[in-house]
Amino acid sequence: MTRDDIYSAIFEEYDNDRENAERRARALKRKLYDKDPRLEEIDSEIMQKGVELFRASVSGRDNAEQKEKFRLKINALNREKDYILKNMGYSLKALEPQYKCDICKDRGFIGSERCQCFNIRLADRLYDLSNIGPMLENENFDSFDYSRFSKEKGKDGISPYDNIMKIVMDAMGAIDYIDEKPLHMLFYGNSGLGKTFMCNCIAKSLIDRGYFVVYMSAYKLFSYMLRFRFGRETDKEAEAIKLLNECDLLVIDDLGTEGVNAGTIPELFDIINTRLLNNKSILISTNLSPRDISKTYSERIFSRITGDFSIYKFIGNDMRLK
Ligand SMILES: [Zn+2]
Structure with missing residues (x-):
């Protein structure tokens, strides 16, 4: 076991954690969509409005009023989604992957910087090996x-x-x-x-x-x-x-x-x-x-x-x- 082996074991662990978090989020989403199909509609409308808002933002035209309209629509959709989810006993955040580290989303790095959680995982492994x-x-x-x-x-x-x-x-x-x-x-x-x-x-x-x-x-x-x-x-x-x-x-x-x-x-x-x-x-x-x-x-x-x-x-x- 070399230092490189330790590092690759940690990154493998990150990959597994990330994939598990994302898989669980997808499965939960599917379950909730089946329970109330309106949720799926809302998500696809939010996505669509998001794309339109993006297009309006990069068009270079003066369309502040239009952009504001998209934004308000997205907020309204999120409120509706929140309401439906709460009735089912979930928060809006429950549909997102639940990463062990919210900062790096279980990647270990933020850009080229090591996340704090990487050092903790490294120390844990080093403690185990010691x-x-x-x-x-x-x-x-x-x-x-x-x-x-x-x-x-x-x-x-x-x-x-x-x-x-x-x-x-x-x-x-x-x-x-x-x-x-x-x-x-x-x-x-x-x-x-x-x-x-x-x-x-x-x-x-x-x-x-x-x-x-x-x-x-x-x-x-x-x-x-x-x-x-x-x-x-x-x-x-x-x-x-x-x-x-x-x-x-x-x-x-x-x-x-x-x-x-x-x-x-x-x-x-x-x-x-x-x-x-x-x-x-x-x-x-x-x-x-x-x-x-x-x-x-x-x-x-x-x-x-x-x-x-x-x-x-x-x-x-x-x-x-x-
Ligand atoms: Zn992290």
Whole structure:
């Protein structure tokens, strides 16, 4: 699945929505015409007067009085139509196609401009593909609770509060410049210090800007990869694996909890290396320190990460215990 695939899926959805709305409007019109044939007569008279009004307008002659007559006639016909429809329990608007978006009439574009509804549909799809859709509603930069971080300096010489503020500032900066420079961040530290929350904030922020984000726990990532290696993957897993390379940002959460073994090490190197070579963004969260990463995985992975990633340590007390 590439960005183009996502776009064409959205346009296909628009086509279906538009055709459905128009088909339903035609069917309802037919039903109401059968109920009261006067409606059909009115519609064809409105059409005819409309054509005459148009002709009069473009004739170039001074015929204001005549044009006004057509206009009044059309208004009268519409009033009659409205009256008949109301008696049947419908509004005048009911005969028009009921588009999901009145602004672009389910086209996604107004002229060459994207309609607002296009961005909403795009974000919805990106949320679905990211694997974290529902979580993001509650976890984003706006809902981040800085007051949970102590302002007292710890043994690192920095307070958890200042530390998290720096991480947020750097993350926001990386998001702003992601088109010029891929985001390569690694968050490490004990559980309960907000690493996953921060990953979600970054993911949401990018998705809302139309970037394609895929979030995977290390456990899920490696189980997909291993099944893929042995040709045992399901269609859904095969699709997910394609997404790992295609997406704009890959979030690998909880690295080190997947049950590291001889199989997972080259897989991890492959994913990281391929994305680095393609200038694609990666965000990793882990409970392992950089030294543990080197011991647990390999020197190669360690040097790839220390060479290309900005590394941030999360400090403080476990917030979940408070
Ligand atoms: Zn629209």
